[in-house]
Amino acid sequence: MKNKKVVIALGGNAIQSGDATAAAQQQALEKTARQLVDFIAQGIDIIISHGNGPQVGNILLQQAAADSVKNPAMPLDTCGAMSQGMIGYWMQNAMEKALKERGIQKDVATVVTRVVVDQKDQAFSNPTKPIGPFYSEEEAKRIAEETGASFKEDAGRGWRRVVPSPKPVSIKEHAVINSLVEQGHIVISVGGGGIPVIETEAGVTGVEAVIDKDFASEKLAELVGADALIILTAVDNVYIDFNKPTQKKLEDVTIDELNAYIEAGHFAAGSMLPKVEAAIQFAKTNPERKTIITSLDQAFNALNGTAGTVVSMHGAPVIA
Numbered sequence: 001m002k003n004k005k006v007v008i009a010l011g012g013n014a015i016q017s018g019d020a021t022a023a024a025q026q027q028a029l030e031k032t033a034r035q036l037v038d039f040i041a042q043g044i045d046i047i048i049s050h051g052n053g054p055q056v057g058n059i060l061l062q063q064a065a066a067d068s069v070k071n072p073a074m075p076l077d078t079c080g081a082m083s084q085g086m087i088g089y090w091m092q093n094a095m096e097k098a099l100k101e102r103g104i105q106k107d108v109a110t111v112v113t114r115v116v117v118d119q120k121d122q123a124f125s126n127p128t129k130p131i132g133p134f135y136s137e138e139e140a141k142r143i144a145e146e147t148g149a150s151f152k153e154d155a156g157r158g159w160r161r162v163v164p165s166p167k168p169v170s171i172k173e174h175a176v177i178n179s180l181v182e183q184g185h186i187v188i189s190v191g192g193g194g195i196p197v198i199e200t201e202a203g204v205t206g207v208e209a210v211i212d213k214d215f216a217s218e219k220l221a222e223l224v225g226a227d228a229l230i231i232l233t234a235v236d237n238v239y240i241d242f243n244k245p246t247q248k249k250l251e252d253v254t255i256d257e258l259n260a261y262i263e264a265g266h267f268a269a270g271s272m273l274p275k276v277e278a279a280i281q282f283a284k285t286n287p288e289r290k291t292i293i294t295s296l297d298q299a300f301n302a303l304n305g306t307a308g309t310v311v312s313m314h315g316a317p318v319i320a
């Protein structure tokens with residue numbers, strides 16, 4: 001029987017929890033990799049995707065700090081490519097180590113992934129995607145005045161630079177990614193939502209934006225015909241009345257139920273809302289498919305149906 005195929009989207013806490021040094025991020029990824037190996041040990045083929053908000057923002061700042069004629073600053077799309085290479089490299093090392101610890105032989109590779117966006121996407125005139133470090137309101141307003149960059153308050157955590165975040169239209173490398181995974185390799189791709197590009201008669205051109213990694217991971221899951229999309233974040237479940245005394249976790253939820261909760265305003269824009277929207281989009285494509293939203297710790301239990309929030313068309317199908 002053919003192996004099940006899942007796309008696993010890693011949230012910010014899988015890579016960085018406060019400390020932005022290379023050593024700390026690599027350590028976080030080693031822990032993440034050990035948990036992902038559980039899927040492989042069960043005979044599941046995985047494609048790993050990840051966010052890049054903190055990292056791409058920091059790379060952009062490093063560019064600005066080094067700006068000179070001899071060492072010119074690179075644009076945001078190129079910074080996105082750098083973040084894919086950096087995190088992919090760390091993840092390859094981490095996965096190889098974790099596989100070795102379990103006595104599993106598999107090759108791991110990162111695919112630099114370009115994601116086509118629509119030049120006319122409204123997002124280009126309304127920057128919403130937070131990147132880089134947090135600032136006080138005062139600092140943010142001062143930097144905005146000095147540089148012309150946009151800043152917004154990010155979910156009660158402080159102020160961050162925001163950039164346009166267009167929706168993914170297609171993924172240029174999806175066939176290559178699928179071919180690698182079908183041959184049994186572990187693939188890391190659409191890192192940071194993919195490098196945003198537009199296609200014209202003249203060829204491919206990068207654009208100044210950062211795509212949401214949950215939407216890009218969903219698009220990839222559709223294009224490679226994945227059985228499940230697993231979105232890993234800092235919480236075990238999606239909740240209604242989140243952080244209120246009446247908070248209730250969602251377990252097995254249908255698309256219609258989740259749409260009603262969206263209408264009722266249960267999910268924060270910029271954090272949980274894109275995840276539930278991506279979850280619905282994937283589950284909508286086929287009644288056999290499901291999206292799981294949960295934490296790294298519960299990821300494997302969620303696939304086996306004992307944890308997490310499982311979104312499906314009519315009720316959770318069995319995958320593992």
Ligand SMILES: Nc1ncnc2c1ncn2[C@@H]1O[C@H](COP(=O)(O)OP(=O)(O)O)[C@@H](O)[C@H]1O
Nearest residue numbers: 011012233234235238239242266267268271272
């Ligand atoms: N209704 C909700 N249910 C669960 N978590 C929610 C909800 N609304 C907002 N959140 C917050 O959204 C966070 C996930 O978004 P975010 O941190 O942006 O994702 P990522 O893990 O991809 O970096 C959760 O850790 C939680 O704090």
Ligand SMILES: NC(=O)OP(=O)(O)O
Nearest residue numbers: 051052053192212213
């Ligand atoms: N590109 C992206 O969605 O990154 P984060 O998940 O880190 O915000």
